[in-house]
Amino acid sequence: MKPKLLKPGLGAITKMVGEQYRKAIPDVKTFSAHVGMAASNSYVFFTDVLPRAIKKYGGIDAEALRKAALDTDIPVGGTLMGFGVKFNPPESDMAGQNDRAAPVVVQYIGGKAHIVWPKALASIDPVLPLPKSSPYAK
Numbered sequence: 001m002k003p004k005l006l007k008p009g010l011g012a013i014t015k016m017v018g019e020q021y022r023k024a025i026p027d028v029k030t031f032s033a034h035v036g037m038a039a040s041n042s043y044v045f046f047t048d049v050l051p052r053a054i055k056k057y058g059g060i061d062a063e064a065l066r067k068a069a070l071d072t073d074i075p076v077g078g079t080l081m082g083f084g085v086k087f088n089p090p091e092s093d094m095a096g097q098n099d100r101a102a103p104v105v106v107q108y109i110g111g112k113a114h115i116v117w118p119k120a121l122a123s124i125d126p127v128l129p130l131p132k133s134s135p136y137a138k
Contacts, residue, residue: 056068
């Protein structure tokens, strides 16, 4: 993820998460997406949902947290992983699902991972047909 695609300031936090992870596991070659997802989800909870639950809904019980989560409205680019957050309301067929989360398509070019879709998070345009160096180009 290119920091310029994120809300200002989030790139520095993403970098710090990577540095701390590398300190904890120095031999890591590639960061698992789960590291970023856990950091991003925790960041949303502690900076957005939890403060609202306490201030607006009076506590941290399940109902206060549920209501606070339903109020979350973060645009694409507003989380450490780049996706946005807006949970579908209880009356929706997709109640509770994050309507702004989307899978990403990653293409490896020159041994480096690049997000090529969705466009809002893409760091490069996809290379098609696949480069001859790709094991899938055969």
